[in-house]
Amino acid sequence: MSWQWVDVEDYLRFLHDELHVSNQALYAHRRLVAELWQRFPTPGDWLQVPPEQRPVIQYGLVGEFRYIVYWAWATKFCVSDGPEVEERRKDMLAYFHARPKGSMVKIAIALGLLEEPDVAYLCGDRDWIANPVARHVFLVGKPMRQFSETDIAWAPKIRPGDKRYGVHTLRDLRFRFGYTTTAGKVTKRTSFDECTDHPRWGTVAGDYRDHLVRSMARDYYVRKAGNAIQHFFRWLDAHGHPDAAALDRIDFLALFDYLGHRDDGTEFSAKYLESRLSYIKGFFEWGEGVHPFFPRDFARRWPQDSYARVHSESMVEASTGDGLAFDDPDFPEIMTHAIYHYRPANDKEALCRAFWLIIASCPIRESLLLNLQAENAMLPLPNVPQAFGIYTPYEGLEKARHRHGHFPILDRMGIEAVQFLQKRAHDQQFRPLWNERAEASYVHLFQRSEKPWRLNEVATNRFFDQVAASIGHPDKKGKAHAYRHYLITHIALKTGDMDLARLAAGHHNLAMTQRYVRSNLSRHALLFAMIRRYEEGTLAGRFIWRLFELMASDDTEPTALIQALASDEVTLEEFLSRFGVPSPTGVGRCMVEGACEFEARCLSCHHFLMGKGDAPNAMRTLARLVDHMAAMIRGSRDFSYDNPKAQGLATQSVLLTEMIRHLGYSENQITVAIQTHLGVGGGA
Structure with a gap:
């Protein structure tokens, strides 16, 4: 293609009307163009010289840079159709690099390539980026609002070696100005x-x-x-x-x-x-x-x-193994209390505080929460409308790819944190932001008004460490996923229903949920709950001690029986009916799995368990044992406690008396009950 220089009068008119160049300066520009034409009669002659070797042509303080830029724009040198346009852009870029001080901002504004939002932002405190943007919009021949992905891809070539201006920077600018929902993302080398x-x-x-x-x-x-x-x-x-x-x-x-x-x-x-x-x-x-x-x-x-x-x-x-669970059973509550009472110094800390209050109240995965949408982030649970759960319509956000799933919020502070975040998003009128995982644009619950546009794990973990250090616990194990372990364990503990815990965790299968209650923290929680039932006097029998021994061992699985026994939601009657069979003695329950190998020696058997509801039957059985012993004494001429039968009766009487006493009955109450069953003065 044969290129021609643009008319000097058109160029001077552009300088006067658009750039407000003085008449005196216009004279210098006229003389400059004349000298350029003399040395290079046609643009083709000028283009024959490698860009880095093209001479600087100057008249007074005026150089050839503006005229070359105007010529390239007027002739569509960089934007005309055809495969050669990329080579022409590279040529012009090389020329720009050889003239690093050549300012393009005013020219780009005059040509309508920089719009008002661009100018107001770029020409303020961030003027370092104004010239690269001006050169970029000129090179592709369109404003940033109209950029395609191909146009954006030119960003690294505008200022080679300067990491401040690249694809992510340009995307951030376009998002800031409202031209797109896709913010910049710094791509690290992998x-x-x-x-x-x-x-x-x-x-x-x-x-x-x-x-x-x-x-x-x-x-x-x-x-x-x-x-x-x-x-x-x-x-x-x-x-x-x-x-x-x-x-x-x-x-x-x-x-x-x-x-x-x-x-x-x-x-x-x-x-x-x-x-x-x-x-x-x-x-x-x-x-x-x-x-x-x-x-x-x-x-x-x-x-x-x-x-x-x-x-x-x-x-x-x-x-x-414990995986990512807490190693200190008291640490979760200590940290939650400290975070709840923490007073944020800025918006970022307020976001971090809200994040941890939700994490401490809901068994949600950290990555889902940070990518969550603000609208309808919290909805009533389908089957329990008075309770609330975290919700998302985007399956790509969740590791298990659940859609429309709910993670229950177990504490009021979590609900308040979500409400705070939703009000903040509404008040600040955030624009929708593209999310790659969800493949959708929406306002995020943890969206920010500056880069990075969303709260990230680095910020939340730094905040957690800061609070932990402030209360004297800088080295404790466990963060977001540890809270998930903690909450799932307590759901299983409170309800005795592992399937319910699985649903709350968002697990596809029960085996994964069972891993969560194998940690030391979970094991200790179950053990303490069983001890509480024993200490409250609702359970007696050697079986409870066998469970204590099992739970103290690292090799023991927290079975459904143990979880149910530790649960507050499962009554003792329900537990005994689900897991036990009536003891042959007529008192309590046998917890043996399979055939009994102990010939009905129940009271001394480690499979025997009785609850407070068994006390009346236990009293009657004890009265019968006492009556049998009295009859044996009366009917024997040389009675001795060395007699095996007498030893058995005495042992059973002592064991049963101790169990009844543990259920909360005094010696006097036991004596009165025995006399009542035997008749006053009868057989005693």
Whole structure:
């Protein structure tokens, strides 16, 4: 294409009418253009010179920069159709970089490329960003309001090496001005990025990442897979392998050992190792027979027996470990009290305080809460309208992908915190913000008026640590997920219904919920509840002591029987009818599972349990035992307590008397009851 310089009179008119250049300065511009034309008769001549070598043409204090910019705009040099437009933009960018002091702001305003909201913000305290934005809108030939994703992608090229101006900065500006619902997001370099940059294996890593993205793998999986593959590549490099095609069983076992240890030689947990290995295995299964990097008979070479052993150890760790639960049973209430009475110094602290009050009141996942919508975030529970729960219509926000699910709010302070946040969002009139997980735009419950536009985990954890340190507990284990453990445990404890606890937790299966009540904190809570029932005198019998021993052991599962016994919602009568059978003695219940192996020696059996409601029958049985003993004494010439039968009667009488006494009856009450059953003076 043959380019022509624009008429000098049109240029001078633009300077006078739009930029308000004085007549004296216009003369200098006229002489400048004449000199430019003399040295470069056509734009083609000027373009033949590499941008960084083009001479600065100046007349007095006036340079050629403004004329070149006006010429490029008037001729649509950077925005005309055709595949060559990208090369022309690159040429103009290179010219701009060679003239770093050339200001574009006033020209962009005059050309209508910077709108009033842009100007008011950019020309204030943030004038450093005004010129990059002006150059950007000029380069693509449209205001920021009209930018496409392709236009936005030019941002890193506007100021190479300056991280302050990039795609995320431009998106933030467009969101701030109300041109979009998508805010900027700083993209950090990931492990997968490191893998794709590998000089030999970068292509296969890139292909696998593309496969995961096409398969709609969650960000969490892609991130973890990238980390595992990065360590695998390091191991290959360290051992001098050209690829993975020749790896055999011995090599894989060496890889297992490498992935299972930290740099200082200490071992990772089996759960962590299994996670890493599962990502490596998935990588190999994807590439087998498709890419020459992988062995063709991977299944034969992979040490499945060793992998299965790691998996088994991982399952044991998961079932017996505390995970992320609190390690101090008193710490949750101490922290909740401190957070409730904390006085925020600013809006960010107020958000953090509200976040933790909800976390301490509701078994919701942290990530869901931080991404929650403000509208209808809290609704009455479907079957209990007087109670409230956290609600979201977006299944992508929740780890288990529940939609329309409710997480119950168990404390008034959580309800008040949600109400505070909803009122704040309404008062501040936030604009909808795009959420990638939900794939929707909405006002967020924890939205902010400045970057970062939403509260994040870094801020909430920092606030938690700050409050913990202020009350003298800087090193306690447990944060948001620990509260989830704590609340789910107490739902199971209060109701005795594990399925209800599962629903409150949002778990698909009961097995996951049962893991939550295996922690030491849960075990202690159940044990204390059982002790309370014993101390209140509602239970007696050796079975309760057997339970105490079991719950004190780390190997004991908190079974449905134990949870029900600890529950306030399950009455003693309901518990005994659900888990016990009538004792052969006619008093109390036998808690044995299966056939009795103790020949009805109930009162001394560790399966025997009786409640306060059994006291009248116990009194009658005790009276009968006393009567039998009296009859034996009367009918024997040489009665002795060494007689086995007499010993049995005496032992049962003593045991039953102690149990009745534990249920709250005095010696006198027991004596009167026996005399009543036997008749006054009868047989005593």
